[in-house]
Amino acid sequence: MADIQKILILGGGYGGVWAGKILEKHFRKNPNVQITIVDKKPFHTLMTELHEVAGWRTEPESVQVSFKKIFGAKRIDVVLDEIQTVDFKAKHAVGKARTYDFDYIVVGAGAEPEYFNIPGVKENSFSLWSFDDAMKLRHHVEDIFSRAAEELDPIVRKRMLTFVVAGAGFTGIELIGELLEYRDTMCRKHFISRDETRVINIEALPSILPILEEPLRVKAERYLQKSGCEIMLNASITGAESGKVLLKDGTVVETETFVWTCGVKGSSFAAGLELTKGERGRGRLQVDAEMKSVDYPYAYIVGDNSFFLENGKPVPQIVEGAHQTAEVAAKNIIASIEGASDRHAFKSDFHGFMVSIGGRYGVANAGGMKTQGFMAMAMKHLINMYYLFNIAGINQVWEYVKHEFLDIQNRRSFIGGFATWKVRGYWPLLLRMWLGLVWVMEGVNKIGEGWFAWDAGSKSGWMFSPGVQQAGIKAAEAVSAASATGDWAAAAPDAAATVATTAVAGAAEAVSAASDAAGTAAATVVDTTTRAFAKVWDLTKPIFDPNGGISTWFRKTFMDGIFAYLPYQGFQTMIVVMELAIGLALFGGFFTWWAAVASIGMCLVFTLSGMFAWDQLWFVFAAILMLGGAGRSFGMDYWSVPFFKRWWNGTKFARKWHFYADDPTK
Numbered sequence: 001m002a003d004i005q006k007i008l009i010l011g012g013g014y015g016g017v018w019a020g021k022i023l024e025k026h027f028r029k030n031p032n033v034q035i036t037i038v039d040k041k042p043f044h045t046l047m048t049e050l051h052e053v054a055g056w057r058t059e060p061e062s063v064q065v066s067f068k069k070i071f072g073a074k075r076i077d078v079v080l081d082e083i084q085t086v087d088f089k090a091k092h093a094v095g096k097a098r099t100y101d102f103d104y105i106v107v108g109a110g111a112e113p114e115y116f117n118i119p120g121v122k123e124n125s126f127s128l129w130s131f132d133d134a135m136k137l138r139h140h141v142e143d144i145f146s147r148a149a150e151e152l153d154p155i156v157r158k159r160m161l162t163f164v165v166a167g168a169g170f171t172g173i174e175l176i177g178e179l180l181e182y183r184d185t186m187c188r189k190h191f192i193s194r195d196e197t198r199v200i201n202i203e204a205l206p207s208i209l210p211i212l213e214e215p216l217r218v219k220a221e222r223y224l225q226k227s228g229c230e231i232m233l234n235a236s237i238t239g240a241e242s243g244k245v246l247l248k249d250g251t252v253v254e255t256e257t258f259v260w261t262c263g264v265k266g267s268s269f270a271a272g273l274e275l276t277k278g279e280r281g282r283g284r285l286q287v288d289a290e291m292k293s294v295d296y297p298y299a300y301i302v303g304d305n306s307f308f309l310e311n312g313k314p315v316p317q318i319v320e321g322a323h324q325t326a327e328v329a330a331k332n333i334i335a336s337i338e339g340a341s342d343r344h345a346f347k348s349d350f351h352g353f354m355v356s357i358g359g360r361y362g363v364a365n366a367g368g369m370k371t372q373g374f375m376a377m378a379m380k381h382l383i384n385m386y387y388l389f390n391i392a393g394i395n396q397v398w399e400y401v402k403h404e405f406l407d408i409q410n411r412r413s414f415i416g417g418f419a420t421w422k423v424r425g426y427w428p429l430l431l432r433m434w435l436g437l438v439w440v441m442e443g444v445n446k447i448g449e450g451w452f453a454w455d456a457g458s459k460s461g462w463m464f465s466p467g468v469q470q471a472g473i474k475a476a477e478a479v480s481a482a483s484a485t486g487d488w489a490a491a492a493p494d495a496a497a498t499v500a501t502t503a504v505a506g507a508a509e510a511v512s513a514a515s516d517a518a519g520t521a522a523a524t525v526v527d528t529t530t531r532a533f534a535k536v537w538d539l540t541k542p543i544f545d546p547n548g549g550i551s552t553w554f555r556k557t558f559m560d561g562i563f564a565y566l567p568y569q570g571f572q573t574m575i576v577v578m579e580l581a582i583g584l585a586l587f588g589g590f591f592t593w594w595a596a597v598a599s600i601g602m603c604l605v606f607t608l609s610g611m612f613a614w615d616q617l618w619f620v621f622a623a624i625l626m627l628g629g630a631g632r633s634f635g636m637d638y639w640s641v642p643f644f645k646r647w648w649n650g651t652k653f654a655r656k657w658h659f660y661a662d663d664p665t666k
C-alpha cells in the first residue's frame, strides 16, 4: 500500500476553509491522502460580519457557519480542538485533545488586535476580532443602557452613555455604524433621550477610511455625522484608564465603552511558533511566493498569519488575501504530493472594498465601481452570498437572506422592514383548508363526471369541473366555438356574459341553464360598451386562450409527447389522484410545502394547456402563501416536518450537495 499523505489544516477561517475545499475537491478520490482541519470553534466565523452581531443587527447564528454544513459528506475530517504548539521538525501538532501527525501543514490561525504598547489600552478596552469579542460587546452595550436608565448621578450617567470607537479603518467605521443604530433602539427601549448619548470615533490620521478615495470618504463622513457621530480626527490616543480614554492633546473622554480597532497583528499563537517572522510583520510569519514558510518546505502559512511583500508592500489582512494565499498553498501541496514540477507563485488580484455603515448605508469601491448607499449595500450583500454559496451552497445563502432581510429587526436593512413582517400560521388556516377542500371536490367531481368511465371519455376539457368553476367551462366553450369560426371578438362578450351570469347565479344548475340560453342572454346582458372593449383587446388572451400560440405549442410539445407513452386513461387517473392527494395534504396540513408546490405546478400545466382562467389564479396565490409553513399551525406538519427534516439532513445526498434544511444531522 502506498504511503498515506497527511495534510493538517490549522484553523478553519477564510484561508483554512478555502484551502480545505480545494484540497478535498482534488483528492476526493485518492484514498492515500488524508485531510484534517482543526479549529477551536465548531463553526467557521464570518469575521467580516462581526460588527452586525456586536451591534445587535443580526443574531449570533448569522456569523456562524457550522463546519458540518461546509464539509458535509466530504472526505475531510473536521476536528474540534485547540492546537497548543506545533513541532515542525517532528511533524506533529499538539492539541488540547490529542496530537496530529502531518506531512503537510497549512497554518491559518488568524489575527489579533495590535495595541502598540499604549499603556492601559489592552486592559481597558473591548476589541472586535472574534465571535466572543462580538458577543461580549453586544451584551455590554445592552447592559450599560439598562443600568444607565436607572442611574441618577448625571456624571456617571453621562459616562455610561458615551461610546468610543478608536480607529476609522473599515472595522472601526463598520462598528460605529452599527452602534449608532443600536443606540437608537436602546434609547427607545430604555426611555433614554438620544441627546443624552455620545457616539465618538477617534482617529489619529487626518481622515476616516484611508483605504478609500476622497469622494467616498467624504460621503461616509457626512452620513456618520448626520447620524449623530462625533468624529475626532488627528487625535492620538496615548493611554487609557478605567472609564477614561486619554488623548495626546490632554483631552480625557470619560466612557465605559471603549472599543479598540486601531491595529491588527498575527495571532499570538502563530507568533509563538518556531518559524521566522516577517520583518515589521507584527507577528506574521514570513513566507516565500509559494506561501511556504521560509523554514520548512512542507509548512504553508495562509491568510492573516502570512507575511509576504509583493512589490514592496505586505499582502493586506483581508478576505481576498486569505483566499488567494490559501489557493496558492493548496495548489503547491497538490503539486508536491503528485510530484508535479509546476509550482504556483502568489500574485494578488484584489477587487476593492465595501464598507457598511449600519444596515442602511454603505460605500464601496469594488469591481472598478465607486458606489454608495443602496448600490454599495446591494453589492456587499451579493458578494457575501456568493462566498456563502461557494462554501456551503444555497442553504447558507437562504440563511443569510433570512438573517439579513427576513428576520431583521427595527428596519435595519437597506430595503427597510418590507420583508420582515410575518403572518402567524393560524391566519391562513381556513384558506389552507379551503384550498385543500376545493382540490378534493375537484377530484371527486371529475370521477362523478365520468373520468373513470373510459368508454365515455373525458367530460371536461377544462381544469375545473362544473361544481367548482362553472364559469370557466362556459367561457372556454364559447371561446373555443368562436375561435373555430374565426370570430374571437364576437365570442368574447358572449363568454364574458356567461361569466357574469355565473357569478350572479352562483350555482351549477343556474349556470347550466344560462348556458343553454347563452345567445339570448348575451344580447340582453352585455351592453355595447363591453362589446366595443372586447373588440379592442382581451388582455388575458395571449396566455389563457385555449387555442392561442402558447397553449397550442405546449400541448403539441409536451401533452402529445406524454400521450405517446401514457394511455389517456392512465393520464386521467393520475390527474384525479394528484388532485385528491394535494387536496387532502393541504386540508390536513401534511407535507404542506410539497402540496403547495404541486398545486402551483398543476395550475401552471393547466394554464399552459389552455385549461385555466384568470379568475382561477387565486389557486396559485393561495398556494404561495402556504409555502411559508402554513401546515405547522394546526396541521400534521407540526409533527412530521421536524421528523422528516432530521431524516433528510442526515442523508448523504443532502450533506454532499448542501441541500439540507437547517443543520445537517450527522
Ligand SMILES: Cc1cc2nc3c(=O)[nH]c(=O)nc-3n(C[C@H](O)[C@H](O)[C@H](O)COP(=O)(O)OP(=O)(O)OC[C@H]3O[C@@H](n4cnc5c(N)ncnc54)[C@H](O)[C@@H]3O)c2cc1C
Residues within 6 Å of the ligand: 010, 011, 012, 013, 014, 015, 016, 038, 039, 040, 041, 043, 044, 045, 047, 048, 049, 050, 051, 081, 082, 083, 084, 108, 109, 110, 111, 128, 129, 130, 170, 171, 267, 269, 302, 303, 304, 305, 317, 318, 319, 320, 322, 354
Ligand atoms: C470586524 C471585522 C471586519 C472585517 N471586515 C472585512 C471586510 O469587510 N473585508 C475584508 O476583506 N476583510 C475584513 N476583515 C478581515 C478578515 O476577516 C480577515 O482578513 C480574515 O478573517 C482572515 O482569514 P484567516 O483565515 O487568516 O483567519 P480567520 O478568518 O480569523 O480564521 C482563523 C481561524 O483559526 C482558528 N484558530 C485560531 N487559533 C487556533 C488554534 N490555536 N487552534 C485551533 N484553531 C485556531 C480560529 O478559531 C478561526 O476559525 C474584517 C475583520 C474583522 C475582525
